[in-house]
Amino acid sequence: MPGYAERVKVFGIYIQGGPIGVVVTTGGIRRVIEFRAVTKRFEDGTIAVDELDLTVEAGTITVFVGPSGCGKTTSLRMVNRMIDPTSGTILVDGKDVLTVDPPTLRRGIGYVIQQAGLFPHRTVLDNIATVPLLSGWDKRKARTRAAELLEIVGLDANFGKRYPAQLSGGQQQRVGVARALAADPPVLLMDEPFSAVDPVVREDLQNELLRLQAEFDKTIVFVTHDIDEALKLGERVAVFQTGGHLAQYAKPAELLSAPANDFVASFVGRDRGYRTLTFLHADVPVHPVTTAKLGERVTITDWTLVVDEENRPKGWLSGVDGEVEVAEKDLISGGSLYDGTTLRGALDAALSSPSALGVVVDGAGAVTGVVHAGDVIQALAKARAAGEVPK
Amino acid sequence: MTWIFENWERFWEVTAVHLRLSVVPVLIGFVLAIPIGWWASRSQTARAILFPFANVLFTIPSIALIVITPVLIGVKILDEINVIVPLVVYTVALMVRAVADALAAVPGNVVAAANAMGFRPLRRFLTVDFPLALPVTIAGLRVATVSNISMVSVGALVGLGGYGQLFTEGYQTDNTDKVLAGLIGTVVLALLADGLLLLVGRLLTPWARVGR
Numbered sequence: 383m384p385g386y387a388e389r390v391k392v393f394g395i396y397i398q399g400g401p402i403g404v405v406v407t408t409g410g411i412r413r414v415i416e417f418r419a420v421t422k423r424f425e426d427g428t429i430a431v432d433e434l435d436l437t438v439e440a441g442t443i444t445v446f447v448g449p450s451g452c453g454k455t456t457s458l459r460m461v462n463r464m465i466d467p468t469s470g471t472i473l474v475d476g477k478d479v480l481t482v483d484p485p486t487l488r489r490g491i492g493y494v495i496q497q498a499g500l501f502p503h504r505t506v507l508d509n510i511a512t513v514p515l516l517s518g519w520d521k522r523k524a525r526t527r528a529a530e531l532l533e534i535v536g537l538d539a540n541f542g543k544r545y546p547a548q549l550s551g552g553q554q555q556r557v558g559v560a561r562a563l564a565a566d567p568p569v570l571l572m573d574e575p576f577s578a579v580d581p582v583v584r585e586d587l588q589n590e591l592l593r594l595q596a597e598f599d600k601t602i603v604f605v606t607h608d609i610d611e612a613l614k615l616g617e618r619v620a621v622f623q624t625g626g627h628l629a630q631y632a633k634p635a636e637l638l639s640a641p642a643n644d645f646v647a648s649f650v651g652r653d654r655g656y657r658t659l660t661f662l663h664a665d666v667p668v669h670p671v672t673t674a675k676l677g678e679r680v681t682i683t684d685w686t687l688v689v690d691e692e693n694r695p696k697g698w699l700s701g702v703d704g705e706v707e708v709a710e711k712d713l714i715s716g717g718s719l720y721d722g723t724t725l726r727g728a729l730d731a732a733l734s735s736p737s738a739l740g741v742v743v744d745g746a747g748a749v750t751g752v753v754h755a756g757d758v759i760q761a762l763a764k765a766r767a768a769g770e771v772p773k
Numbered sequence: 774m775t776w777i778f779e780n781w782e783r784f785w786e787v788t789a790v791h792l793r794l795s796v797v798p799v800l801i802g803f804v805l806a807i808p809i810g811w812w813a814s815r816s817q818t819a820r821a822i823l824f825p826f827a828n829v830l831f832t833i834p835s836i837a838l839i840v841i842t843p844v845l846i847g848v849k850i851l852d853e854i855n856v857i858v859p860l861v862v863y864t865v866a867l868m869v870r871a872v873a874d875a876l877a878a879v880p881g882n883v884v885a886a887a888n889a890m891g892f893r894p895l896r897r898f899l900t901v902d903f904p905l906a907l908p909v910t911i912a913g914l915r916v917a918t919v920s921n922i923s924m925v926s927v928g929a930l931v932g933l934g935g936y937g938q939l940f941t942e943g944y945q946t947d948n949t950d951k952v953l954a955g956l957i958g959t960v961v962l963a964l965l966a967d968g969l970l971l972l973v974g975r976l977l978t979p980w981a982r983v984g985r
Binding site: 500 | 880882883885886887888889890891892893896901904905978979980981983
């Protein structure tokens with residue numbers, strides 16, 4: 383998988399219309415999606431969406447989150463007319479979607495579905511080229527574009543000739559994202575796209591989406607039932623309540639600090655105080671730590687952090703008093719590492735460390751010191767006093 | 774076995790008739806079964822009516838259907854239509870279910886994705902639903918073809934039956950060798966047709982046999 387920098391370069395080539403010059407970009411068109419008093423009542427009488435008023439801002443990731451049956455997916459699917467509302471209006475860029483013929487409308491809106499929904503009988507490259515081909519691009523141009531996208535989503539070129547069944551779930555979902563981006567639509571709808579992959583792959587895909595979004599600046603509506611995913615990805619989060627009510631529409635930090643009602647409070651979870659730390663970037667004092675390298679003879683008096691030649695943490699040493707030779711077998715494995723970004727990371731590093739000292743690392747992974755849990759709590763108190771924690 | 778070698782020309786002649794009488798109904802029946810099967814895959818009501826009806830059609834003894842067809846459609850008794858029509862009926866009865874099941878088995882999220890990408894219905898059917906239904910459809914087609922090849926012989930009772938002619942003639946003249954020739958022809962033809970469809974199916978659906 384190419385690193386991020388390479389992908390940015392690829393992207394750079396094509397926005398300049400450079401040597402390849404085949405890509406039609408949206409030229410900075412920013413779409414707004416507006417729901418105006420939108421209600422969907424199904425034939426059996428159940429109300430899926432109840433008088434929804436909501437504006438999705440251009441160029442943002444907006445997450446619809448809620449338990450099953452809350453109307454979040456129905457709301458999403460009304461944007462590209464997979465479902466039509468019973469009453470109310472949905473405007474994309476000021477235009478009522480009901481006035482546009484569905485296939486035409488859909489070709490201009492990217493869609494990523496659960497479990498990717500790739501066409502099993504088409505190669506990866508042909509899957510990605512689907513919308514360009516439907517829109518009448520010639521085959522070669524569509525294939526060239528598909529090959530670029532494969533690279534942009536971080537897959538090797540030799541995946542292009544494979545069939546979806548030959549890919550892992552995570553790889554399939556990357557192809558799903560590439561397929562949605564193929565015709566460079568300004569709006570992207572994502573329907574629980576990462577729900578069927580394991581947590582490690584899911585985190586990869588989430589980070590990838592954030593990186594892509596930093597470059598592409600699409601208007602993205604993302605549906606999930608996972609509040610952590612919503613808080614991580616959403617610039618704005620709409621919490622839906624059973625019965626199709628919009629319970630709250632706010633920035634993630636505000637959902638945590640000021641839930642609109644009991645439903646939102648319970649949905650964002652009991653540990654929302656802890657989650658709030660995700661959105662705080664206050665300084666925590668970094669204390670020095672005793673380090674040692676493998677094979678050295680050292681005198682142990684307190685917790686000692688064992689590091690490798692590049693000063694990267696390997697584990698902790700403790701429980702022995704006096705002089706010992708540092709050996710791999712005596713190491714107690716450490717907890718998570720704090721990279722200086724959020725208070726949540728700092729607190730977690732301290733809480734998960736066997737020594738209660740959270741290891742702080744720099745961009746290269748080298749140890750710069752340790753943080754104490756107590757300092758994090760104090761930093762939080764200070765942030766509250768300074769009004770940095772949204773009320 | 775000697776009958777085949779001594780009557781090579783006659784053997785090829787009945788083989789050609791047998792092949793025509795079995796393959797033509799399969800092709801016509803298959804083409805008719807696609808829209809009907811599509812309808813049955815979309816509508817519960819259509820299924821509830823079509824499937825029992827197809828079962829009833831299939832239980833009509835072939836001999837009865839072949840004898841009664843000339844009366845129903847009013848053509849002279851020795852016309853090949855009298856064998857082709859009943860076999861078309863059997864093919865449709867078999868294939869409607871195969872096509873309907875095959876289309877119903879196309880994964881829902883693939884269909885939803887196709888709709889969301891902006892496929893129009895006909896293009897979606899031709900380039901997504903139908904290709905994905907091919908493995909199950911071709912399995913049904915193999916059954917229909919082999920069953921037709923075996924049933925054509927019944928047509929001998931109205932004077933048209935490919936290898937069936939060899940059975941009736943052999944029986945009347947007490948020529949076991951001639952009966953055996955018809956039997957061998959039927960079995961070989963069925964095996965060849967089945968193998969050919971298997972091969973065509975594999976060539977058309979390379980994606981169906983890839984694993985991780």
